[in-house]
Amino acid sequence: MIEAYGLTKRYGAKTAVYNLSFQVRPGAVTGFLGPNGSGKSTTMRMILGLDTPTSGQVTVGGHTFRGLPNAPRQVGALLDAKAVHGGRSARNHLLSLAQLSGIPARRVDEVLGVVGLQDVGRKRSKGFSLGMGQRLGIAAALLGDPQVLLFDEPVNGLDPEGILWVRNLMRQLAAEGRTVFVSSHLMSEMAQTADHLIVIGRGQLMADMSVREFIEHNSIGFARVRTPDGAPEQREKLLAALQEAGGQAQPEEDGALRVTGLPLPRISDLAHGADVRLWELSPHQASLEEAYMRLTQGSVDYRSTADMRSGLQQPMAAPGTAGPGAVPPQAAAVPGMAAAPQMPAAPQGAPYPGPYGPPQQQGAPMQPGVPMQPGAPAPQQGVPAPQTPPQAAPPQPRAPEGGTLQMRAPQAPAGGPGTPNPYATDSPAPPVGPPAGNPPGTVPGTAPDSAKNEGEDA
């Protein structure tokens, strides 16, 4: 079990992790999610004793990492697959790690086999592809047959077969009763691999719950309704009836409607009352990716802007105006591609809106664009529609029944409302002590924070 209490890490004026408390339990795969720069790697490095918390603490099996007896046999980690001496063969790299930790040499051949590198074990790792390097990093993590495993982006660079293999490996390790903590940006992968999720944004805890609960709490269910093809008047009649009843409808690519704000039986009754035949009426739940986007969109530090040199943009409007060249955040600017779906942020403190979404006043459309009017054309491809601006606060979930679910908006620092949030200012933080040197029992394949640059470019 990994347990963090009030974990905080500052690098000079930069607060990378703030007041994080969570538990990672054995027997499950726990996904660790958060936007770029949200503090996932920093947290993992603190768990592994490679970074020293500014305050708070994190323990593995009740001990700080440095207090763990024979740590490399108890904790394995893949943090940075490139942290390998490229001139050494894969086998020699693992052998040197094994020797440092008192692990028998035969285990090296075992783990080379487990990760599928047995045929290239004597080749120098500098010739390895990204995926082979990942496999070598995973082999290093498995070397001590540890009960606790941390993987930072393990599927990075792996081909589909490799991704499937990692998924099965994680699940198998958890089924053996081990603690498996894995960060990833691949939501579809996490949805299939993880049992539980810990989500952070700007270094602070945003969600700690099962995958199922996470999707339930952060997504709006919807109904797909399809009227007969080639009968636009039927579709328009249905649209009018849905809107009159307080529902919202968005066009889907295949001509169906995505309806929120009305339960399925009501939609059926409305269609019947309007004398409209239906080819489809089906319930849907958003994906983990949609739920994640919805929760974290207020915590994203790095957003892309359109490339004005692509020749595809109108001239930029004056700052502060939404002129023809203004590009909404995350809107696709590629010809022939529709803007990516933009999930609206739920209003802070809003209750869970129920399986078919909130009533109209709460139910911002799930797709780009304004709610569709009867007879209105579907949004043109390649034309980003107006979008709801991101809101800073994540939604508040309902409390679970008898569970350990917690989900919080980023917490204000202790000290009351007048205390500045470290994320709101660049005010100097208390000085951080010099990074500790290589701790005894450093996890194979990882480097202490003394190897990292703690400074920031001006």
Ligand SMILES: Nc1ncnc2c1ncn2[C@@H]1O[C@H](COP(=O)(O)OP(=O)(O)OP(=O)(O)O)[C@@H](O)[C@H]1O
């Ligand atoms: N050694 C360091 N010195 C200074 N700042 C650092 C250091 N390590 C991390 N940071 C900063 O702390 C913040 C969190 O970084 P971290 O690498 O933990 O994020 P992350 O969630 O792992 O990001 P990503 O998903 O992009 O890998 C970032 O703003 C980063 O620039």
